[in-house]
Amino acid sequence: MDKDALTVHEMVETYGVRIATIVDRDGWVKTKAREIDLDEELHLAKDLDRIMRHMKELYKFVGVSSNNIYWSLTQVPIRQILIPTTERKYISVINPEILKLEGQENNYVEACGSVPNKVYIVRRKPYVLISGYTIEKERIELEYGSKDFYAGEDPIYSSYSNPEWVIQHEMDHLDGITIQDKGAALI
Ligand SMILES: [Zn+2]
Known part of the structure; x- marks a missing residue:
């Protein structure tokens, strides 16, 4: 079958796509994602982009990492995140790297599709610059937040207005790290 002809729903069926959680497929969630070969593997990134957009809509995710989405096509997660831009559009970033992480840490309130039914407070910096x-x-x-933003001990709930936590959350996923590993459980 011509892979390009597959609808996203057929891709989900064909590749056995489902949410990877620490309850199910923890090996996927906790595996360090591998780099994508930009010359040979862009087709993988394009397929995963479609699947991640589909899952984001389905589950109302604010951001998605390759480690959230189990699929059988690659043996391990590949380094790709689907994140909001400051214009509230979504973009896949391949082989992302954090170039700058600055400012005083705040208390971000976070949930995660891979850690079901839990909410954590995670301390994160207010400014992040990534490349990819x-x-x-x-x-x-892409840059997010402001290094001067400091809320003291107040919890920060907002998502779209403070996307800097989303970027750091998804970057952690690529290294196999979840909010369960670095946060304090609220629920
Ligand atoms: Zn997550």
């Missing part, structure tokens, strides 16, 4: 590649192999840099 689009699925068209274009190098990009």
